[in-house]
Structure formats: C-alpha cells, structure tokens
Amino acid sequence: MARQTLSLRRRWRKRLRVYGTGVSRYVGNHPFFAGMAGTLVAVSMAGLTLLTLSTGRADALDHARDTSQNLVAIISTDLERNVEIYDLSLQAMVDGARNQAARTLPAGVQRAVMFDRATTAAYLGGAYVIGRDGQVIASQSGEVNAAVRLADRDYFLAHQRSPAVGLYFSHPFRSRLRDGKLSIGLTRRIDRTDGTFAGVALLAIRIEYFQHLLDRIDTGRLGSVFVVMDDGTLLARKPLSSRDIGSSIAKSPTFQVMAAHNAGTYAAISAVDGVRRMYTYARVPGTPLIAVVAPAVDEVLAPWWRRSRIVGGLTLTFGVVFVMVSWLLSFALRDKLRAQAALVRLAATDPLTGLSNRRVLDNRLDEEWRRARRTGQPLSALFIDIDHFKQFNDTYGHASGDEALSAVAECIAATVRRAVDVVARYGGEEFAVILPDTPAEGALNVAEKIRRKVQSQDVIRSDGAIVAVTVSVGCATCVPAEGANALDLLAAADRQLYAAKxxxxxxxxxxxxxxRPMTQHSSM
Incomplete structure (x- = not known):
C-alpha cells in the first residue's frame, strides 16, 4: 500500500512538472500573455472589491432600516400605551359625569370619583368636563373659569355633531385655561340618558410630551424624527422648530407616501432642507398618529464611505502596480524573445550577404532529401561560383570583393523567391541553392536566370568605378533513392560547376x- 501511495505521488509530481513546464513555455512564447493575465487579474480583483463594497453599502442601509424600525416601534408602543391609559381616564370621566348620584356629593369627593390618578400625569395639561354649551363645569384641579367657552373647538364640534366619533384627537391648540400653552385634546362625548348631547370629557396633553419622547431618539446631526397626524398636521419634530408644530405637511411628497400605507421604508429628498433621508414610518394602532424616523443617507453611509475610500484606494494602487509589473514582465519577455530571435538569425545567417549559412544549408538539405524520398518528387541543387574572384580581390581589394559578394547574393535571392527554396552562402565566393520539387529543366531555367541577372548587374567599387561580375553555375537533379546520400547531390552539382568553369x-x-550522372547539359 505504501509503495502504491509513493508511486502515485511520483506520478502526480511528474504531471505537475510537465504542466508547469508547458505553462512556462506558453508564457515564454507569448510575452503579452503575462500582461493580459495580470490586467485580467487586477480587473477581477477590482470587480470583487466593488462587489464587496456594494454588498457593504446594502448592509449599511439594511442595518439603518432595521434600527429605524426598532425606534419607530418604541415610539409607537409608548404612544399606544399612554393613549390607552388616557382613554380609560376619559371613560371614567364620562361615567362620572353621567352619574346623577355623584353630583350630590361634596366637590372634593366628586372630583375623586370623576378624575383618577392618570389625570395627574406629568405631561397632562389638565382634565375637564365641558357642558353642552361649551362651558367648563368641572376640572381635575377644581378651578373653573365660568367666562371661558370652548364651544368653537374642533373636538367639541365633532362630538356635538355625531355620537359615533368615539375617542377624538384634536389638532394642536393654544389653551384658554392654561395661559396659551400648546396642547392637543383627547376627548370623548358625554350623553344624557336619552342619548342627547350633554358635553365633552377632555384631557389636554401638553405638546412637550411628544417632543420629550422624540428627544430620546438619536438620528444623527442631519437625521430627523417626528410625529404627524394622518391628515399631515405636525405634532413634534426633532430637530425642533417651534414654528413647524401644528403646520401641515400634507402636500409634501414624502408624507403622501406615508398616508397611503400603514408602514414602510423609502428614501427621498426632504422638501424642507434638501437632505436625502431614509424614512421609516408606522401608524400608531388606535390613533390617527404616524411615527417617523428618518436618518440622513449620507450619515448612514459615512462609515462605509470611509472604509470604501481606504479599500478602494489600496485596491487601485495595488492593481495599478500589479498591471505595471505584469506589462513590464511582458515587455521584458518580448525583448528576450526578440534577442533570442536575433541570435537565432545571426546563428543561421551569413553576416556579409544576409543569406543562410552553411549550417542552415546542411539541415534544410537533409530535411528536403528525406521529404523528396517519401514523396518521390525530384530535388535539385545549384552550386554558384563567382568567376575569377581571387583575381578580382587582388586587383580591386577586399572591400570591392565584399561588394561583389553582396551584389551576387542579392541577384540570387531576387531570382529564387519560393518560400520552400534555400539560398545559402557555401563558403568564400561559392553559393548553394536547394530547389525542392523542381525537375532538371526547372533547375536549369533558374540557374540561367541567375547567371543572366548577375551578368547584367554592375558592381560599384568603393572608389566609384563600375566593374562587371559573372558567375558559373552547376546544376544537379535527382529523385532520392534508398541508400543514396544528400551530400552526393551537392557533390554532383559541384562537379557540374567545375565543368562550367x-x-x-x-x-x-x-x-x-x-x-552517377545520367545526362549533361551546358548553356551560356
């Protein structure tokens, strides 16, 4: 078992080495792959960072919404509980006012029967029983101002008109019994035994109660929290603006959304100060009140923005550096490939003439020989020698000799233009040409073109004088057979060169x- 495990590990290591070698070779042969891969990695990292930041933004907004919903629930619960308590007190006041026996009791006892302890709560402005003509007939404090009439109040008119109103919430008003203090009234109708209107039981709630409730809520410097009636009348607001209390926001687009639903959350720009806020609201059960918590979106996202700037900046910096390093590596690999290609060209090219050198000639001749033997196609070779080149060098100098070699090389390369053909400098003033898939007639035609082109080419010496140069060409053609050698073809072409000379x-x-030579031709 241990041997099998060891063998398996060795096979995997060998596969990994082969895979790694293949990847390295691919990158080495494709230098810009490193740059593109680095850029793709950097873009992917940036995309993942943006996705993470986007998720973080959504989480921040979700957290703010959950917090706002909890705060709205706290406000709503407080209001609902206190309204229930106040309503019980109102019902006790109604029952006491309707009790005929209670009217015969002493004033102190009568007040104790009619007004319970709830009517002494901190934010209650007072508890009153108002007669059918709007005059206060009893109060929790025992003080009654006979000159005050409340028949014009909205709560009085509402109960006077309909016995089915139930618990009524008035709009904010300036109290005539408490030096103009701003209050709202919770009222219930008092009926006679025959069902006719007998008056109103009133609990005056100081507006400070709502403001005190909101002061405990922290929504940030730009946030807002407020309590509004379902008709748009503003009862309390934080931050406080006393001139706004009692005003109507019914036409505000933000309120119109609240009026259409029982609860919800949405983002909108405030028409009052232009701040974009996330409004979370809910109706208080059993009341016409709506509790609203609205933190500013910019403050909610401020911590996220700080983190995003740091993370985004680091990601951008590292991404740019990574891309730059990747492309620097790509350019370095490109330059390395170019240098290697240049070395390969130098190793395969004759530096004077720019033609292939002897080593390339030997390799290509061997390849074409094997291919011709497989396909049965003829293979031709040309041997070209500059006539009287030693005498030319001795007479005009080596510089002119080099010019003559270059001129002849250009003539040969211009004549032999097929991609499969091989033109090489064999050595000294000798050149060789390999012509695959070329019969003897074709090789002879190419050789004659080369001879004529060289003959028509004038060589300009270094001193400006013009000298004519000629060449002799030997051609050999064969269909390679088993046992034969490619060098024999060159030897045959070399013999024909000497024959031409x-x-x-x-x-x-x-x-x-x-x-051995089968047929021989000579042309001039």
Whole structure:
C-alpha cells in the first residue's frame, strides 16, 4: 500500500512538472500573455472589491432600516400605551359625569370619583368636563373659569355633531385655561340618558410630551424624527422648530407616501432642507398618529464611505502596480524573445550577404532529401561560383570583393523567391541553392536566370568605378533513392560547376543524377 501511495505521488509530481513546464513555455512564447493575465487579474480583483463594497453599502442601509424600525416601534408602543391609559381616564370621566348620584356629593369627593390618578400625569395639561354649551363645569384641579367657552373647538364640534366619533384627537391648540400653552385634546362625548348631547370629557396633553419622547431618539446631526397626524398636521419634530408644530405637511411628497400605507421604508429628498433621508414610518394602532424616523443617507453611509475610500484606494494602487509589473514582465519577455530571435538569425545567417549559412544549408538539405524520398518528387541543387574572384580581390581589394559578394547574393535571392527554396552562402565566393520539387529543366531555367541577372548587374567599387561580375553555375537533379546520400547531390552539382568553369566560365552546366550522372547539359 505504501509503495502504491509513493508511486502515485511520483506520478502526480511528474504531471505537475510537465504542466508547469508547458505553462512556462506558453508564457515564454507569448510575452503579452503575462500582461493580459495580470490586467485580467487586477480587473477581477477590482470587480470583487466593488462587489464587496456594494454588498457593504446594502448592509449599511439594511442595518439603518432595521434600527429605524426598532425606534419607530418604541415610539409607537409608548404612544399606544399612554393613549390607552388616557382613554380609560376619559371613560371614567364620562361615567362620572353621567352619574346623577355623584353630583350630590361634596366637590372634593366628586372630583375623586370623576378624575383618577392618570389625570395627574406629568405631561397632562389638565382634565375637564365641558357642558353642552361649551362651558367648563368641572376640572381635575377644581378651578373653573365660568367666562371661558370652548364651544368653537374642533373636538367639541365633532362630538356635538355625531355620537359615533368615539375617542377624538384634536389638532394642536393654544389653551384658554392654561395661559396659551400648546396642547392637543383627547376627548370623548358625554350623553344624557336619552342619548342627547350633554358635553365633552377632555384631557389636554401638553405638546412637550411628544417632543420629550422624540428627544430620546438619536438620528444623527442631519437625521430627523417626528410625529404627524394622518391628515399631515405636525405634532413634534426633532430637530425642533417651534414654528413647524401644528403646520401641515400634507402636500409634501414624502408624507403622501406615508398616508397611503400603514408602514414602510423609502428614501427621498426632504422638501424642507434638501437632505436625502431614509424614512421609516408606522401608524400608531388606535390613533390617527404616524411615527417617523428618518436618518440622513449620507450619515448612514459615512462609515462605509470611509472604509470604501481606504479599500478602494489600496485596491487601485495595488492593481495599478500589479498591471505595471505584469506589462513590464511582458515587455521584458518580448525583448528576450526578440534577442533570442536575433541570435537565432545571426546563428543561421551569413553576416556579409544576409543569406543562410552553411549550417542552415546542411539541415534544410537533409530535411528536403528525406521529404523528396517519401514523396518521390525530384530535388535539385545549384552550386554558384563567382568567376575569377581571387583575381578580382587582388586587383580591386577586399572591400570591392565584399561588394561583389553582396551584389551576387542579392541577384540570387531576387531570382529564387519560393518560400520552400534555400539560398545559402557555401563558403568564400561559392553559393548553394536547394530547389525542392523542381525537375532538371526547372533547375536549369533558374540557374540561367541567375547567371543572366548577375551578368547584367554592375558592381560599384568603393572608389566609384563600375566593374562587371559573372558567375558559373552547376546544376544537379535527382529523385532520392534508398541508400543514396544528400551530400552526393551537392557533390554532383559541384562537379557540374567545375565543368562550367572548364568550359569557359559565365555559363551553366546541368546533370540529372541517380548514382552517377545520367545526362549533361551546358548553356551560356
């Protein structure tokens, strides 16, 4: 078992080495892959960062919404509980006012029966029983001002008109019984035994109660929290603006959304100060009140923005550096490939003429020989020699000799233009050409074109004088057979070159060869 595990590990290590070598070779052969891969990685990192930041933003807003919902629930619960207590007191006042026996009791006892302890709560402005003509007939404090009439109040008129009003919330008013203190009234109708209107039981709630409730809520410097009636009448607001209490926001787009639903959350720009806030609201059960908590969106997102700037800045910095390093690596690999290609070209190119050198000639000849033997196609070779080149060098100098070599090389390269053909400098003033899939007639035609082109080419010496140069060409063609050697083809072309020189130079000599020359041609 241990041997099998060890063998498995070795096989995986070998696969990983092969895979790693393949990747390295691919990157090495494609230098810009590193730059593109680095850029893709940086963009992916930036995308993931943006996705994370976007998720963080949504989480911050969700947290603020949950917190606002909890605060709205606290406000709503407090209001609902106190209204229930106040309503019980109102019902006790109504029952006491309707009790005929209570009217015969002493004033102190009568007040104790009619007004319970709830009517002494801190934010209650007073408890009153108002007669059918609007005059106060009893109060929790025992003080009654006979000159005060309340028949014009909205709560009095509402109960006077309809016995089905139930618990009524008035709009804010300036109290005529308490030196103009701002209050709202919670009232219930008092009926006679025959059901006719007998008056109103009133609990005056000081507006400070609502403001005190909101002062405990922290919504930030730009946030807002307020209590509003379902018709748009503002009862309390934080931050406090006394001139806003009792005003109507019914036409505000933000309120119109609240009026259409029982609860919800939405973001909108305030028409009052232009601050974008996230409004969370809910109706207080059993009342016409709506509790609203509205933190400013910018303050909610401020911690997220701070984190985002740091994370975004670091991601951008590292991403830019990573991309720059990747592309610097790509350019370095590109330069390395270019240098390697230049070295390969130098190793395969004759520096004077720009033609292939002897090593390239030997390799390509061997390849074309094997291919011709597989396909049965003819293979031709040309040997080209500049006539009287030693004498040319001795007479005009080596600089002119180099010019002559370059001129002849250009003529050969301009004539032999197929991609499969090989043109090489064999050595000294000798050149060789390999012509795959070319019969003897074609090789002879190419050789003659080269000879004529060189003959028509004038060589300009370094001193400006013009000198004519000619070449002799030997051609050999064969269909490679088993047992034969590619060098034999070159040897046959070399023999034809010497035959052309022996015949007077500036001419072409050709032979079709198998194991020995079969036919021989000469042209000039």
């Amino acid at each position: 022996a015949a007077g130079r500036n001419r072409v000599s050709s032979a079709t060869w198998a194991e």
